[in-house]
Amino acid sequence: METKQNIHELMIDVGKAAKKALTELAVVHTNKKNQALKESAKAIRSAKEFLKEANSTDFKEARQKGLSGSMLDRLLLDESRIEAMAKGLEDIAKLKDPVGTILAEWKRPNGLHIQRVCVPLGVIGIIYESRPNVTADAGGLSLKSGNTAILRGGSESFNSSKVIAECLQQGLRKANLPTTAIQLVPTRDRAAVGEMLKMSDLIDIIVPRGGKSLTQKIQTESRVPVIAHLDGNCHVYIDRAADTQMAVNIVCNSKMRRPGICGATESLVVDKPIAKKTLPNIIDALISAGCEVRGDHKTQMLDSRVRPATEEDWDTEYLDAIISIKQVNGVDEAIEHINTHGSHHTDSIVTKNSSTAQMFLEKIDSAIVLHNASTQFADGGEFGMGAEIGISTGRLHARGPVGVEQLTTFKYVVHGEGQVRS
């Protein structure tokens, strides 16, 4: 067992190596980064048997420790998941490299030519649960955006993640890039996470990827800026001017396509004048699809299978086949309700009235607002932004899907001919 002091020194070394590698990664040509990504994919495919073996060690230990079924499922790597990781890296290689893009440029009256140029964020610390595939995703996204990564996965996935990280490093080596551009924290000791959160000189940003409790703990404790995904308490609002069939389709898809993802709708808000017409169909469709429906008093009156919703329900992200239904008087009350109880992630309005839609889209204070579309589109891939490291519910820097572009910042490059300031 490492001592606290040892872990401190170990992590400082990891951080320094990441900072050093950054000077090369930040300015390297896209081709080299893509080569590393493709070679990493190859290495993962070649290491398949070895990786399955490491994963089976992890899996057995985790089962002995009594991990829950869904956690065990996330930990497991099978043939198709290993192939998906390799394919994911190849897909990242196909994305446009944001680094070096001139985001804006203009000339000043004194002749100075100013450019705002996209550059990597720096050293990114990514802290996640025992999902070994995140090692490949997060490492690949960081690499493509010119950042160096310090990856800290859940301790139950340590052996699997180690093999994956070695594959990524082999890719880096083949492309003649420093292998320290992607480092896995070399200890299972949780003290290492505490160290990362304090390393504001060596880590530029922390990205937690996991459940709300992990994320909240990191946000509270970190001295390094955090880009975080908190909960996705998403809503669909059915306005009085909604098309009934469209409302049924959108609600069922928003809730039941995959109830466990962050863009799944947790709460349905219905305009009173249309409730009697649309809600019976919606409730019936949801219950037929296996969803538990909870509702306010008026909604319970419409169908005896609706269970009572409490105040707590409005604030709850079920991540499960459960939905709460609230009736309101018009779009203003809907906006008030959603802004108060939602989590500023993704909310949708169903209406044929474009001025009501406009009001909703403008006043709902969420990263993603939709008109006549399912909340399950809240996803970097669906947005055409490629792979993402999460959906940010914060307002600073990145909001919504965090893909390669969101893992960058910019600097100002100024070209002069000897100008001095008067």
Place this chain on the structure above:
Amino acid sequence: METKQNIHELMIDVGKAAKKALTELAVVHTNKKNQALKESAKAIRSAKEFLKEANSTDFKEARQKGLSGSMLDRLLLDESRIEAMAKGLEDIAKLKDPVGTILAEWKRPNGLHIQRVCVPLGVIGIIYESRPNVTADAGGLSLKSGNTAILRGGSESFNSSKVIAECLQQGLRKANLPTTAIQLVPTRDRAAVGEMLKMSDLIDIIVPRGGKSLTQKIQTESRVPVIAHLDGNCHVYIDRAADTQMAVNIVCNSKMRRPGICGATESLVVDKPIAKKTLPNIIDALISAGCEVRGDHKTQMLDSRVRPATEEDWDTEYLDAIISIKQVNGVDEAIEHINTHGSHHTDSIVTKNSSTAQMFLEKIDSAIVLHNASTQFADGGEFGMGAEIGISTGRLHARGPVGVEQLTTFKYVVHGEGQVRS
């Protein structure tokens, strides 16, 4: 004297009022914000005598407390400074309103139309020293960008800031906007700052504006994300291919135009092959202008008036008429030196060789990098971005000048026709 509990409750009330006002401010028409800014300017001009009186109360107390000369100077409001504040607000009214700007838009194969739309950041807490004019600047910039502001100035400027904040609120009132859109913390007690740094539910971002010690303390203690300006240890590098006269002009301007601003050069890095040719002229010009020159051994050899520079000098932001000079072997060593000892604020290269310039501009990891221009251009106004709240040396969200545009974020607005995800 307020108790700790009282101050906690007081600040929660301030925060809640700011959050509430935000729902209106965030979506209000530009004309109303501009009207409020112009009316605030009028109110400041009308309150001139009253303001001078309040300032004189502050000034007397501060002098009794033994405040230093430069701090007293910053606290003082005279006719021209009051007029500058009013004029500053009118200038902010003239800036383009960023809110509502469509930053990007695209259509997906399934017909979804995605827009990235500029929206205000939210509630901004601004913590500054006893410079009453910051009350007007910061309040005005927040208002223009649709944010609501909680302003906490140094306690020595309390009476002056209170009058200014009342003028801003009068402007808001005349434009029929909630007066709580700009609030001055209503107590001098320093515990209020501690409360602000903990109010992550009610304040979206903290902007410290002041010296390094204030900023560092806030960065360390804040639970709310911070956009900070740390120090400006800026460099000029004179490459072997520099034009001698241009080098002299740029160095003298970068250091001596105003030695106390953050974009002032603190350290000169000179390529050895050109040192003998350029440095004697530069040293002579600097000393004639009243600058103290410190240098490494080789530089001391060139002029007996050069004092020895220690390792500490390379890391020091003098904010004074002092410069340190270091000789290096070529641009690579210069980049290494500047990235190690600089503060990632603003650095300039003087050279006629465009590929050397390119390397410098690419590899120097600073918010602003210049080629053949003075570092004193590091300023929102000089960049054509209008008034700014500071120059961010952080990498997240805002980097470089923080003006109205940098006080915003974005959301995704998605227009569909009933699309659901397959």
